[in-house]
Amino acid sequence: MAKYNLEPSESILIQSTGVLCEGGGLMPGYTDELILTNMNIIHVSKGMFGNTKRVQKYPLNQVKIINGEAQAIMGKSTNGTPDLQIYFVNGQVAFKFQSSGKKEIVKYVNEISKVLTGNESSRKSTANQFAIPGAEMVAETLKDTVNVFKGTFGIKSKSKAADEPVRVTKKCIGCMSPLTGTKGQSIRCRYCDTDQIL
Known part of the structure; x- marks a missing residue:
């Protein structure tokens, strides 16, 4: 020096x-x-x-x-x-x-x-500063696409995100009104009182 x-x-x-x-x-x-x-x-x-x-x-x-x-x-x-x-x-x-x-x-x-x-x-x-513009968005899109394929073929993800409850919307089997909740949840239709699992 x-x-x-x-x-x-x-x-x-x-x-x-x-x-x-x-x-x-x-x-x-x-x-x-x-x-x-x-x-x-x-x-x-x-x-x-x-x-x-x-x-x-x-x-x-x-x-x-x-x-x-x-x-x-x-x-x-x-x-x-x-x-x-x-x-x-x-x-x-x-x-x-x-x-x-x-x-x-x-x-x-x-x-x-x-x-x-x-x-x-x-x-x-x-x-x-030296990241490619848009690379983060492309990475997220690819990650989501891979997760869709995994879900389609029944491959379970090892991440904690897979353990989080999944929100779903279905139609009631009794009166066809919309029902929302988490996947696997037992729910009663508020219109016809039919019990079902989402």
């Missing part, structure tokens, strides 16, 4: 190596370091041989906060890989991580949010 002189009331929250600052030169590589403190984001730009080229300090109090959310998010870079995007009052910066990218990004997003708002980020997008 590069040497960085902390302020008297500053402490390091997260440190990462193998970082790439987007737009960082002609031949960018995952050689940089990123340090998050309770006061600043420090980007240590390194050369090909590990020498420190530049130390850039971004004050956390300059990160935009909109609707109670710190504007540090997991986004997508131009090549589609996840990156950490931080929006400041006067600009923005994006970082990519060589290993465990999404995990690392979520850590930074949550820590920045905790410092600035007191809470972890409530954005669902940090976890689901």
Whole structure:
């Protein structure tokens, strides 16, 4: 890790190596370091041989906060890989991580949010940003279709949902009026007093 002189009331929250600052030169590589403190984001730009080229300090109090959310998010870079995007009052910066990218990004997003708002980020997008649109609906539909086939062929589901009572509507065998209740329930028709099982 590069040497960085902390302020008297500053402490390091997260440190990462193998970082790439987007737009960082002609031949960018995952050689940089990123340090998050309770006061600043420090980007240590390194050369090909590990020498420190530049130390850039971004004050956390300059990160935009909109609707109670710190504007540090997991986004997508131009090549589609996840990156950490931080929006400041006067600009923005994006970082990519060589290993465990999404995990690392979520850590930074949550820590920045905790410092600035007191809470972890409530954005669902940090976890689901890269899901295919509509995939959740398709998964639910497939699950329901499989359950219908299982029910049709008498295959019992091992889930607790199968143990829950099933609501049914049938016609009374005596007067043909509608009856509702749970499957297997013994019920008396309120019109003709005929007892039957749903």
